[in-house]
Amino acid sequence: MKLFVLVFSLIFFFTSCKSNKASIQEEPQAVNTYSKMDEQFSNLPIVIYQETTRGTYRKITVQDDKIYVVTAQGAKPVFWELKKEDSKALMELFKNIELESLGTFKAPTQKRFYDGAPIANLTFKTEDKTYLSTDFDGGFPPKEIEDFVNEMIIIAEKLNN
DSSP, X not given: OHHHHHHHHHHHHHHHXXXXXXXXXXXXXXXXXXXXXXXXXXXXXXXXXEEEOSSOXXXXXXXXXXXXXXXXXXXXXEEEEOOHHHHHHHHHHHTTOOGGGGGGOOOSOOGGGGTSSOEEEEEEEOSSOEEEOOOEETTBOOTTTHHHHHHHXXXXXXXXX
C-alpha cells in the first residue's frame, strides 16, 4: 500500500510539473510600446553638477526624466519631473559634449583658488562608465560644457521657484 501511494504521488508530482513548465513557455512575450521620442529622452545619462565652497553647497542631478536639487550638505533632495522641452534641450546640448575629453577641458578662470567662486564639477554616469570633468569655477564652466551647465542651472532654478 505504501508503495502504491509513493508511485502515485511521484506520477502526480512529475505530471503537474511538466504541465506547469509547458504553460510557462507558452506565455506571450511583452511588447515594447515606447515611442522613439520616449527612447530619445531615456538616452540622457545620469548627470550630476556640484558646487562647493566654505559656506555653500549645491548639487543638481538629472536622472530618469527628473531633476533633483540639494542646497545643503546632508539635506534631502527636492525633485521635479522634467518637462519634455527641458529634457529635449538638455539632450541636444549633451550631444555636443565629447565625454572622452571631459576630464581635459580647461577652466577659463581660477577664482576657486582664493574663494572667489565655488569649486564646481560635472559628472556623466552611463551604463558602462563614469565621466568626470576637471574642477572649475562655479558660474564659469569650460566653454565645451558651458551651454549644458548653464541650461541645467536655469532649469533647476526655474523649477525651484
